[in-house]
Amino acid sequence: MLSYPSTIALSSHTLNHLADLIRAERTRRRGRWWRLDAGRQALLALAHLRNGDTITRLACGFAVSTTTAWRYVREAVDLLAAHAEDLNAAIRRIGRLAYAILDGTLIPIDRVADQRPYYSGKHKRHGVNVQVIADCAGRLIWASPALPGAVHDLTAARTHGLIDALTNANVMTFADKAYQGAGGSVRTPFKRRPHRPRLSRRQKTVNRHHAKIRAVGERAVATLKGWKILAKLRCCPQRTTAIVQAILVLHHVQISRHPR
Secondary structure, three states: OOOOOOOOOOOHHHHHHHHHHHHHHHHHHOOOOOOOOHHHHHHHHHHHHHHOOOHHHHHHHOOOOHHHHHHHHHHHHHHHHOOOOOHHHHHHHHOOOOOEEEEEEEEEEOOOOOOHHHEEOOOOEEEEEEEEEEOOOOOEEEEOOOEEOOOOHHHHHHHOOHHHHHHHOOOOEEOOHHHOOOOOOEEOOOOOOOOOOOOOHHHHHHHHHHHHHHHOOHHHHHHHHOOHHHHOEOOOHHHHHHHHHHHHHHHHHHHHHOOO
C-alpha cells in the first residue's frame, strides 16, 4: 500500500479548535484508551470533511481500522454539531445585515432503499435539500437542517421557519423564482404566467437588478460545497444535518481567525 503527503486548506487554529473539543470530551469520559491522540483524530476528521477522503483511505493513512476511523469521524462531527447555532441565534446576527440572500442547494447522496423522497425532479438526481443564507457580500451565514431532495425550496424554507423568522426580524431577503409566493420580507423576481401579458420593460429591469444581487449568494453555496465531503455523501442521509452543522462551526472558526 503506497502513501503520500497531502495538505488540507485549513488553518492550524481550526485544527486546534477541534482538538480542544476532543480533549475535553475525552477528559469527561475518563480512562478510555485511544489509538490516536486528540490532534491526530482532529486531523483525520478534517481530512474527511474538507478533502472528502474516504474512511478506507484514512484508515490506511492513519494506521487504524476502518471501524475506528469511522467512529473517530462520527465523534468529531457530533462534537462540532453540538456547538452549531440554531436559527434563532443566527437571526440575531442576520438582523444586523443590510439585506440577506436566501437560496437552496441539493447535496447529492448515494441511492437509498426508499428512493422516492430523495429524488429531486429539478436536478434529476437523488439528494437532500439544504437552505443557505448569505450576507450582501456572499459570505455564508447559516445553513438549515437537511430535508429529502424531493422537497421544494419554498416548502423547505417554510418548514424551517425561515420566512417567518426573516420577516419578524425585518430583514429584506432576496431569493429566486423558486420562492414565489413566500411573502413577508422575501423578494423574488417577476415571473411570467401562461396566458398573461409579457413582462413589461420595468419588470425586466427589476429582474436584472434582482439577479445581480442574488447571484452573489452563490458564493455561499460554493463555500459550503468547498467541503468535498458534500460533493456526494456516502453515508446515511440522516447524517447530513450533523455534517452540515459541523462544517458551519468549522467555517466560522476559520473566518474568525482570518476576518475579511
